[in-house]
Amino acid sequence: MAKRYIPEPFRIKMVERIKMLTREERIEKIKEAKYNLFNLRAEDVYIDLLTDSGTNAMSDEQWSGVMKGDEAYAGGKSYFRLVEAGRDIFGYEFIQPVHQGRGAEKVLFPTKLSEGKVAISNMFFDTTRAHVELAGARAIDCVVEEAKDPTHRAPFKGNMDVEKFEKLVNEHEGKVGLVVMTITNNSAGGQPVSVENMRAVSEVCKRYNIPLCIDAARFAENAHFVKEREEEFKNSSLKEITREMFSYADMFIMSAKKDAITNMGGLIGIKDDANLYQLVKGNCISYEGFITYGGLSGRDLEALAIGLYEGLDEEYLNYRVGQLEYLASILDDNEIAYQAPVGGHGLFVDAKKMFPHIPYNEFPGQALAVELYIEAGIRTCDIGSYMLGNDPDTGEQLQADFEFTRLAVARRVYTQAHFDIMAEALIAIKDRAKDVKGYKITWEPPILRHFQASLEPIE
Numbered sequence: 203m204a205k206r207y208i209p210e211p212f213r214i215k216m217v218e219r220i221k222m223l224t225r226e227e228r229i230e231k232i233k234e235a236k237y238n239l240f241n242l243r244a245e246d247v248y249i250d251l252l253t254d255s256g257t258n259a260m261s262d263e264q265w266s267g268v269m270k271g272d273e274a275y276a277g278g279k280s281y282f283r284l285v286e287a288g289r290d291i292f293g294y295e296f297i298q299p300v301h302q303g304r305g306a307e308k309v310l311f312p313t314k315l316s317e318g319k320v321a322i323s324n325m326f327f328d329t330t331r332a333h334v335e336l337a338g339a340r341a342i343d344c345v346v347e348e349a350k351d352p353t354h355r356a357p358f359k360g361n362m363d364v365e366k367f368e369k370l371v372n373e374h375e376g377k378v379g380l381v382v383m384t385i386t387n388n389s390a391g392g393q394p395v396s397v398e399n400m401r402a403v404s405e406v407c408k409r410y411n412i413p414l415c416i417d418a419a420r421f422a423e424n425a426h427f428v429k430e431r432e433e434e435f436k437n438s439s440l441k442e443i444t445r446e447m448f449s450y451a452d453m454f455i456m457s458a459k460k461d462a463i464t465n466m467g468g469l470i471g472i473k474d475d476a477n478l479y480q481l482v483k484g485n486c487i488s489y490e491g492f493i494t495y496g497g498l499s500g501r502d503l504e505a506l507a508i509g510l511y512e513g514l515d516e517e518y519l520n521y522r523v524g525q526l527e528y529l530a531s532i533l534d535d536n537e538i539a540y541q542a543p544v545g546g547h548g549l550f551v552d553a554k555k556m557f558p559h560i561p562y563n564e565f566p567g568q569a570l571a572v573e574l575y576i577e578a579g580i581r582t583c584d585i586g587s588y589m590l591g592n593d594p595d596t597g598e599q600l601q602a603d604f605e606f607t608r609l610a611v612a613r614r615v616y617t618q619a620h621f622d623i624m625a626e627a628l629i630a631i632k633d634r635a636k637d638v639k640g641y642k643i644t645w646e647p648p649i650l651r652h653f654q655a656s657l658e659p660i661e
């Protein structure tokens with residue numbers, strides 16, 4: 203039976219109109235977009251689940267902060283307010299704003315990675331992997347085995363496989379430049395990482411003298427799951443859990459467009475290494491902008507400082523994760539498989555299971571994304587072999603561990619009726635699944651291809 207929908211702990215003060223095209227119009231639009239959903243115009247989308255990044259609704263508090271933003275080039279008030287918030291929440295000495303997550307990757311990674319080095323992660327996100335490669339190094343994923351079986355329910359499917367991780371460290375002796383723990387683990391389905399796992403990874407890193415970095419885009423959702431699922435923390439506040447989690451790492455990168463509930467922004471945090479901070483400041487000035495604005499407007503810095511706290515609000519997180527649990531429970535009733543239990547920022551439908559007749563190199567996750575648009579004007583994305591792309595050394599198509607279609611949910615944006623439409627669309631597609639065809643790529647760029655590639659259905 204469907205789970206109860208947890209009511210929104212806010213009311214709506216401003217609205218944005220959305221419209222539904224006809225099915226025929228949508229078939230035409232997606233063809234014009236070369237079957238790449240990034241090519242669609244947003245106004246032709248009814249429910250936009252392409253990403254939870256930068257699509258959030260800011261609060262009245264954040265919008266009043268916008269009016270107070272200090273636009274000074276150097277030393278503005280909003281910068282100091284943000285640094286104070288970052289120090290308070292994460293317990294790190296140095297907080298550097300940047301324009302978004304990949305700005306943080308570009309500024310930080312070359313200080314630790316170069317030709318011949320490797321970086322190991324529970325799982326890299328696509329841009330994070332790209333920046334490891336752009337720095338000349340190679341990226342290796344090392345997630346726990348249980349993450350690879352979508353129907354196997356486990357509390358922390360985002361964890362690093364610690365045993366395998368230590369083996370990799372030995373195999374690449376002296377070459378591991380950085381370890382990155384992605385919390386929550388986006389590519390594995392928004393799955394959380396336990397504090398216990400972070401402790402174990404940190405212990406290995408210390409023994410081998412390897413720096414440990416957190417990719418913190420969804421740190422607050424991760425803290426919510428730790429509180430719910432890790433006995434030791436059931437009475438801790440989410441801020442206490444965050445502090446504890448970050449105490450095991452040396453640095454973090456963060457796309458603040460997610461859990462900090464803003465539309466733009468990013469952060470780098472460095473626990474205490476003043477030399478590293480000096481390198482980061484240098485790169486930041488070259489690539490992002492002066493230290494005290496890092497590619498953002500003063501008003502963005504202000505909204506971000508406020509959003510960091512709002513993102514950690516327990517009532518809000520119960521509602522947010524509750525929305526996804528509601529959708530997941532309807533899919534359970536209809537035997538539609540997804541990465542279970544459902545993650546923090548999205549529901550990842552198991553497209554391999556939905557379309558067993560479509561092989562990985564014909565991109566089942568992308569096929570389902572196209573169908574969701576045709577069915578109900580819902581825009582999603584592939585998190586599978588289509589996104590993973592080709593081996594940078596051989597050019598061969600890589601096979602991903604999963605073939606997911608991600609329904610990523612913007613924060614404080616959609617209501618229960620929208621979730622019902624998502625469920626109905628998936629049920630309708632399941633009923634005609636055997637008629638859905640795979641895709642081939644007709645053009646692709648060398649890196650991060652899924653943003654730009656052109657595709658065509660295989661007849």
Ligand code: F0G
Pocket residue numbers: 252253254255302303304305327329330384388417419456457458459467468610
């Ligand atoms: N790390 C993770 C775990 C992410 O999910 C993202 C972005 C980034 C880094 C890069 O941050 O976009 O601010 O430059 N993820 C978005 C997504 C785009 O849709 O999952 P960015």
